[in-house]
Every structure is written in structure tokens, then in C-alpha cells.
Amino acid sequence: MTSAPEPAPEPDERLSLVFSALADPTRRDIVARLTAGDATVNELAEPYDVSVQAVSKHIRVLEDAGLVSRSRDAQRRPCHLEAEVFDLMTKWIERYRRAAEDRYRRLDAVLERMDAQDGPPVPTPRTTKEAEAS
Amino acid sequence: MTSAPEPAPEPDERLSLVFSALADPTRRDIVARLTAGDATVNELAEPYDVSVQAVSKHIRVLEDAGLVSRSRDAQRRPCHLEAEVFDLMTKWIERYRRAAEDRYRRLDAVLERMDAQDGPPVPTPRTTKEAEAS
DNA sequence: CGATTGGTCAACCGATCGGTTGAATTACCT
DNA sequence: AGGTAATTCAACCGATCGGTTGACCAATCG
Structure with missing residues (x-):
């Protein structure tokens, strides 16, 4: 139950998610920084003066929009920019x-x-x- | 006071306004319909089952983002899609x-x-x- | 003039958003 | 096993969002 199979949103809602995700300047900045290479949540959170949890939420939004994907590396969850x-x-x-x-x-x-x-x-x-x- | 001279938002905030405006499917639909030609608020509001005021607000958002401009034609305010x-x-x-x-x-x-x-x-x-x- | 048409303003409402703090989870390290 | 580092979950808070209704211009038409 912890990992729902993601019912694959139709393209119109997908567009809403993407545009909505990129409407936030912090999220756009994260995307920009990910073009330099994959990064962990802590690395991404470091430059901003908000809590790590807030950045974690931002990344979640980007992930739901399909803009970033994440792999596993020990307890780290490196973020990868999706070009598609x-x-x-x-x-x-x-x-x-x-x-x-x-x-x-x-x-x-x-x-x-x-x-x-x-x-x-x-x-x-x-x-x-x-x-x-x- | 009613018409502030619009302090010309810097490009980053401008991007936020544009993405945020296009995050709403109704607003995207309005943009789509404006590619067929200019239209008044009432004409644009007709297909949706929401109030005219709601559509007026949507258009305001698109206007603030610089996506549409408006001229005067008697008591009508035709909306024009901005390509820039x-x-x-x-x-x-x-x-x-x-x-x-x-x-x-x-x-x-x-x-x-x-x-x-x-x-x-x-x-x-x-x-x-x-x-x-x- | 008064009535009507086209549009906006103002106040309100429930939902979502971006942020917080605190506790839980997960995997590594002695 | 115990400690700690990396991340997420949960509950909460103020602000904004998309929508409503009702009143209010502004301009045209009889």
C-alpha cells in the first residue's frame, strides 16, 4: 500500500502538473541545478534558508510532474532530471x-x-x- | 490610483506568472480558443458552466502574465493573444x-x-x- | 431620460500551497 | 546492539486560489 502504482495521468492533467511545478521559482532553481548533475535532497536543500522538509516537498512536486526521477543509493535518494x-x-x-x-x-x-x-x-x-x- | 503603471516585473517573476497562469486547464483552454481569433469575455465564458465573473478573473490572470492584451470596442473588451x-x-x-x-x-x-x-x-x-x- | 448590455469590484467560502516543527523510518557505521 | 545521518510523515498555520453571489460602473439603445 505504501507504493501506489501511479494511475498514469492523462496528458492534460500532466501539463497542469508540469506548469504548476515550474510556477515556483525555488522549484525552477532546483531544476536548473539538476542540469549540472544528479544531487541528493540535502545537497539541493543546502543553498536555501528553508527547512530540508520543505525542499523534500518541492522535490515531491517535481517528481509527481515527471520532471525528476529518483534512485536509491544507501539511505540517499539522488534526484535525476528527466528530459522527456x-x-x-x-x-x-x-x-x-x-x-x-x-x-x-x-x-x-x-x-x-x-x-x-x-x-x-x-x-x-x-x-x-x-x-x-x- | 485605480490604474497603477505596472512596475514591469523582472523576468523571473514574469516566468512564475506565465507558468502559474498556464497551470489551470480552463486558462489553457481560453488560450487555445484565442488562437482562432480575438474574443470578448462573454464569448469566452459561454462554453463553461461557471459564472462570467470567474472567467473575467481567469482573463485577468492571463493579462497579468502578459499572455493576452485587451482593447476597447464600445462596452466590449476584446481579448487578444500575445505571441511574444x-x-x-x-x-x-x-x-x-x-x-x-x-x-x-x-x-x-x-x-x-x-x-x-x-x-x-x-x-x-x-x-x-x-x-x-x- | 430610463433600460439594457458587457464587464468588473467586493466580500465571502472551502481547498490547496508553501512553510514550519516534531516524530518516525531507513540504512549505514562502529 | 547503539548511534547517527538522510529522508519522509504528520499535524498545523497563514496566504493564496478558484469559485460563488450581489452590487456597481460604463456605454449603448429606445
Whole structure:
């Protein structure tokens, strides 16, 4: 009972966990430091002026988000940065960055056409309502 | 007093705001829908079964994070998705994704060397403690 | 003008968060 | 076996979060 088999969260909740985990500056700093190599809880806790328990909790959050994994080394539990998750984030972000770019391009095209002819009276970009109707 | 000039948050806090804003699935959904075009608060609130005030708050959070901007159109306040912020996130993520990759490459090199000679007795990756000493 | 539409402000509520302290657990070391 | 180092568990605390309801602007329409 001590180790539940982790019911494998669906990707949307996974994203929530990852973003939420990285919303805390201390947690981001821990991630940054782990890029230099694996580290134990005590090593990670040393630079901050909070209790070791607090850092342990932070690591737990990162672990639940899939950002770090841990192995066993005697009584130590070294933390290891998982790279895979960054791909997940990059994919999510890239999708919307690209969409925004496309929107810019479309707007540019409209402006160009407006410039070529005289002024059509609808310069406002389409709302989602209008988009649904198409 | 009603409109403070926004003291321009430093990049680290900015990252906290962005990640925190995107940690909520409703907010991510709003962002997704805004890629199809600008939309008003009421339009954005319509699909969800929460109050308009709640959605208004969500939009406020996205705005504070710099993810959306708003203009005026009569009594309407159309929301517009800001693309710039995604670059900030991508830059942050890419940095650590790359670092993780480098770490893999270094490990591969070590393993190769171990394979060429007989076995050097230190297969464990360096800890941050050790990294500091170098 | 008064009524209505679009949106926000204010106060409140239960849940979660980041932090604490104290006790328990686990594995090593004489 | 006893001691101690590394980590986690448990209970608690104040602050913030996501949500509600009700009142309050602000701008348009009759």
C-alpha cells in the first residue's frame, strides 16, 4: 500500500502538473541545478534558508510532474532530471506560438488586400463566434 | 490610483506568472480558443458552466502574465493573444532541454571510454557537490 | 431620460500551497 | 546492539486560489 502504482495521468492533467511545478521559482532553481548533475535532497536543500522538509516537498512536486526521477543509493535518494517532459512542454507551446504566427500572416494578407483596393469596412480580426460560423 | 503603471516585473517573476497562469486547464483552454481569433469575455465564458465573473478573473490572470492584451470596442473588451510570451517560455525550456541532452552526450562519452578500456570503478554521474569542486 | 448590455469590484467560502516543527523510518557505521 | 545521518510523515498555520453571489460602473439603445 505504501507504493501506489501511479494511475498514469492523462496528458492534460500532466501539463497542469508540469506548469504548476515550474510556477515556483525555488522549484525552477532546483531544476536548473539538476542540469549540472544528479544531487541528493540535502545537497539541493543546502543553498536555501528553508527547512530540508520543505525542499523534500518541492522535490515531491517535481517528481509527481515527471520532471525528476529518483534512485536509491544507501539511505540517499539522488534526484535525476528527466528530459522527456521538456519535449511535452515544447510541443504544447510550439503549437500555439505557430498558430499566433499564422494569425499574424493572415492579418498581413488582409491588410495588403485592403491596401490594394480601397478600404473594406471590416478591419477587426474575426471573433471566435464568427470563426465557429465558418 | 485605480490604474497603477505596472512596475514591469523582472523576468523571473514574469516566468512564475506565465507558468502559474498556464497551470489551470480552463486558462489553457481560453488560450487555445484565442488562437482562432480575438474574443470578448462573454464569448469566452459561454462554453463553461461557471459564472462570467470567474472567467473575467481567469482573463485577468492571463493579462497579468502578459499572455493576452485587451482593447476597447464600445462596452466590449476584446481579448487578444500575445505571441511574444511563448518565445520567453520556449527560450527558458530550450535551455534546460539542451543541457539535459549535453548531459546524455557526456554520459555516452564516459560509457564509451569505459568500454574501450576495462572498467573504471566510477559509473555514477557526478553530483552537484562534485561539479562545484571542478 | 430610463433600460439594457458587457464587464468588473467586493466580500465571502472551502481547498490547496508553501512553510514550519516534531516524530518516525531507513540504512549505514562502529 | 547503539548511534547517527538522510529522508519522509504528520499535524498545523497563514496566504493564496478558484469559485460563488450581489452590487456597481460604463456605454449603448429606445
